[in-house]
Amino acid sequence: MNSVPTEEDVLDAFAAEPNHDAATFQRYLKEYPQFAVALVDLSRELSREIAEDETLSEREIAWIEKATREYSEGWASAAFAAPTLEQRRAAAKELRVPRQVITAILECKVAVETISRRTRRRLALQFNATVDGLVQALSGPQLSASRSYKADVSPSTGEKVSLEQVLREAGVSEDVIADLVSEDD
Structure with a gap:
């Protein structure tokens, strides 16, 4: 039995693609037409040019700080190295x-x-x-x-x-x- 991917799964896969060119975009639209609006939004976001002198919004700053804190906390537990x-x-x-x-x-x-x-x-x-x-x-x-096993549904x-x-x-x-x-x- 094949599992149906969620919108989040499809968007994650699209974001991980090495190229976000027209061919890749068309392939995703053809395979997942039910997620067309979300794919268009993500495609635009991924292709958006960001000026180097553009200031970050408070929301972006908060997101970066949260991600940095979570990453740092993950390294704190890395003080415990995986046992041999x-x-x-x-x-x-x-x-x-x-x-x-x-x-x-x-x-x-x-x-x-x-x-x-x-x-x-x-x-x-x-x-x-x-x-x-x-x-x-x-x-x-x-x-x-x-x-690790192959499965039709996420473990x-x-x-x-x-x-x-x-x-x-x-x-x-x-x-x-x-x-x-x-x-x-």
Whole structure:
């Protein structure tokens, strides 16, 4: 079953085209006539000449500041570098869990607040990170970089789950679960 692209998908694809010439524009109009008005508006915006001495509007300045702030915040979480395969293996061994648990944690599928402070410290140590850097990185949206599949519809991320649930689903023993989720220091 083929999914029907949304207007946003079509506009994003058009904007990403290397050339916005008449041929490209005509091709999009032919393939997506239902989005003709939006395509015309975007085409005009993309072909608009901007004078170098033109001042930015307050709306444009606010948009740039917001984008810059979001970009900078993304780099703040980059202080937590993606762990190597060896670090992931060592973390799984240290915590006595299957590597799938470490993967779920790193893909932000586990709600970070369900990971005990002691376990966070142990993970940060294994990943050569600060606890704050680790928590910030794991607090982001779910990732699925290690898995990519072709699908007819866009993938959606589910709710984050507790560490205890991930451990139980992975078949981890009760004593290890208690050790990892307990707040005892």
